[in-house]
Structure formats: structure tokens, C-alpha cells
Amino acid sequence: MKEEIDYEALKKKGFLKAKTPGDFIFRTRMPNGNYGAKELIALSQIATNYGRGITHATTRQGIEIPFIKHQDITSVEQIAKTAGLLAGTSGPRLRTTTVCPGSNWCKTGLINTFSLSEKIERMGFVCAKDLPHKFKISISGCLNSCVRVESSEIGIHGAIHKTKLKTKGYIIYLGGCGGRKPRYGIKLPEVYTEEETLEIVKKTILFFERHAKPRQRLALLIEEYGKDPFLKEIL
Numbered sequence: 001m002k003e004e005i006d007y008e009a010l011k012k013k014g015f016l017k018a019k020t021p022g023d024f025i026f027r028t029r030m031p032n033g034n035y036g037a038k039e040l041i042a043l044s045q046i047a048t049n050y051g052r053g054i055t056h057a058t059t060r061q062g063i064e065i066p067f068i069k070h071q072d073i074t075s076v077e078q079i080a081k082t083a084g085l086l087a088g089t090s091g092p093r094l095r096t097t098t099v100c101p102g103s104n105w106c107k108t109g110l111i112n113t114f115s116l117s118e119k120i121e122r123m124g125f126v127c128a129k130d131l132p133h134k135f136k137i138s139i140s141g142c143l144n145s146c147v148r149v150e151s152s153e154i155g156i157h158g159a160i161h162k163t164k165l166k167t168k169g170y171i172i173y174l175g176g177c178g179g180r181k182p183r184y185g186i187k188l189p190e191v192y193t194e195e196e197t198l199e200i201v202k203k204t205i206l207f208f209e210r211h212a213k214p215r216q217r218l219a220l221l222i223e224e225y226g227k228d229p230f231l232k233e234i235l
């Protein structure tokens, strides 16, 4: 009897159906875009032993290893687990938060992008959380916006608050997206504190969870719901 494959369940845990029938792509996520030697060795082992020796860096800070066979998925998962490699995801879910180094080592970085993304996770908004459609968060350390924060559902970058004794703060964009009909996110009116920023992130994701139809991106939901009523709920 032919084995039934639950492609949706595999996709959720990072194994995506490939172009070639029977092949899968293992997608990982790099927390804050960083990997240590241990994770790199495990990726190399997986690619060498179960793929064709190739790894591909995704645009959202993950690594994809193509040409994995279905029967090898359990072994791949075991190597990944031992090395602490986290799986990426696909489909209608929260994606990996994409960050630049920010103030950790970039000389123009104004905010600590790593700690902000970790605080978002600690609120329960972790990669692969089920949502009505894909939902992306991007964080840049300064106005240069190296991770294109304007094109994500939630985009945040560091800034200087000119009227508050030049303190550092956060500028937020909501409802941006790429895809076939790209949208530039709505720039919120203030430079926010970290606490305010986390509250806006929480309210935006909960708003999306409550109101979006299946396969409706936040940009289209805002168009349907109305920009002003949306902002009234969030701010």
C-alpha cells in the first residue's frame, strides 16, 4: 500500500515539497541570522549525507538543503535536534523574524535588533505560529533599513527621537508586503519606546489573527477594514 504523506505537517516543521517528485527541501531558521560552528557542521553533515552537498541561504535568514528524500527525514531531524538547529517554516504562519546586526556590531546601529526579536518571541510570537496567512516581521538597527522593513507586515527600525533629548527609539511600519502586488507599510506617526513597540507588535498580530480571512495578507485586510479604524485599534 502506498504511504500517505502529510505534506502540510512536514511543511510546518521545515520540510517543503520540492520540484522533483519525492524530494524535500529542509529549511532551517537562523535565530537573529547567526549560526555557530556546531550548527554549520550539522548543516554540512545533512547536506553531504542526505542531500547533494548543497546549501542555499534564503532571503529570510534560513538555510535550505535541497534533495532530501522522504525516508531520510527522521535522520535529518535527529541531526538537527542534536545540534540545536531550528526548523524554518512555510505556508500560513509567522515566519522567521529577519534582523540586521543593529547595535550588536554595526557602527550605525541604534537599537539592539537581536534582543528585540527575542522579546517578540518571548511574548509567544514564535516562527511557525499558525496564522490566517504568511506574516513577516523585520527589524533594522537604523534608518538605512538594510532588511527592508517597509516591505513586511511589521517593520521596525531604530531612530533618534529629536524632541525627547535625542533618545533612541523605534519607527514602525505596518502592512507592508512583497509578492505580486507589493505594498509599502504604513509608517506610524511617532518614534516609540521599546515597551510601546512590543505592545504595537502584539496588537497587530492579534488583530490579524482575529480579522484576516484565510490567505489574506495584512495589507489587504487593512484595505478592506479601513486604515483609520485599523490604526485606532492598534494605537
Ligand code: SF4
Residues within 6 Å of the ligand: 100, 101, 102, 103, 106, 107, 108, 109, 110, 140, 141, 142, 143, 144, 145, 146, 147
Ligand atoms: S540597517 Fe543600519 S544597523 Fe542595520 S546593518 Fe544596515 S546600516 Fe547597520
